[in-house]
Amino acid sequence: MKPLNVISFLVENKPGVLFNISNNFRRKNFNIHSITAIAGEDEDTTRITITSRGEAHEITKLVEQLDKMVDVIVVKRLDPLRTIQRDLALVKLHTVDPMAQEEALETINHYKGLILDIKPDTIIAQVTGSVNEVSEFMRDVKQIGIIEAARTGITAIEKGWITLEETHSL
Numbered sequence: 001m002k003p004l005n006v007i008s009f010l011v012e013n014k015p016g017v018l019f020n021i022s023n024n025f026r027r028k029n030f031n032i033h034s035i036t037a038i039a040g041e042d043e044d045t046t047r048i049t050i051t052s053r054g055e056a057h058e059i060t061k062l063v064e065q066l067d068k069m070v071d072v073i074v075v076k077r078l079d080p081l082r083t084i085q086r087d088l089a090l091v092k093l094h095t096v097d098p099m100a101q102e103e104a105l106e107t108i109n110h111y112k113g114l115i116l117d118i119k120p121d122t123i124i125a126q127v128t129g130s131v132n133e134v135s136e137f138m139r140d141v142k143q144i145g146i147i148e149a150a151r152t153g154i155t156a157i158e159k160g161w162i163t164l165e166e167t168h169s170l
Contacts (some may be wrong), residue, residue: 002053004033004131006078006085006156007063009048010164012071013039018048020069028062030054034087034153045073047164051154074164078156085156087134089127094145096121104144111137122147 011017018037025032033051040047052059059077066075095101104123108115113127127137131154138149158164 002055004051004053005056005059006080006083006154007050007052007059007066007075008078008156008164009046009050009066009075010040010073011046011048012073013044013046014071017046017071020071021048021050021066024066024069025050025052025062028065030058030062034151036153036155049153049155076164078158082159083156084159085130085154086128087131087154088152089134089138089149090116090151091125091127091138091141091149092147093123093125093141094121094147095123100144104141107137107140107144111140113137 009021011021018035022032022035030052033053035048035050037046037048039045052062054062056077063075063077066072093100093104095104101123104125105115108123108125108127111127111129111133113125115123116126117124125141127134129137134151138146
């Protein structure tokens with residue numbers, strides 16, 4: 001399996017930019033594994049984090065193409081050794097059986113999760129961590145009974161003082 005790459009963007013906050021970026025991935029035959037986007041510190045920019053599988057040289061070519069797009073202010077493949085990455089999952093578990101409820105609470109506590117809602121027959125938990133940690137949690141609670149789950153996908157930021165915005169001005 002090809003390695004998972006994290007690509008971070010700072011783009012102009014206007015309609016169609018995300019479509020154009022994702023369309024570029026499609027044209028280059030890359031599947032998007034996860035995508036997060038949110039307006040930046042100012043209303044004029046959006047920060048996007050996309051993960052995709054590919055070899056380093058393939059991703060480098062893709063990043064070079066993406067960097068040429070008009071609405072892209074800066075794009076960078078993040079070094080996994082210098083990056084903090086997090087995923088978040090909201091999971092609704094079936095806990096009609098008291099033993100299932102106890103097991104769910106123990107598992108959620110083990111992963112340092114939060115209980116967002118608890119009813120006699122369901123628990124909604126929030127778990128945040130690395131992609132592997134969240135995936136392990138999902139595997140562990142599968143036997144309890146997942147009614148519904150939603151995950152954010154990876155969001156990431158580089159360690160230290162360098163920011164994506166500063167990368168652009170270097």
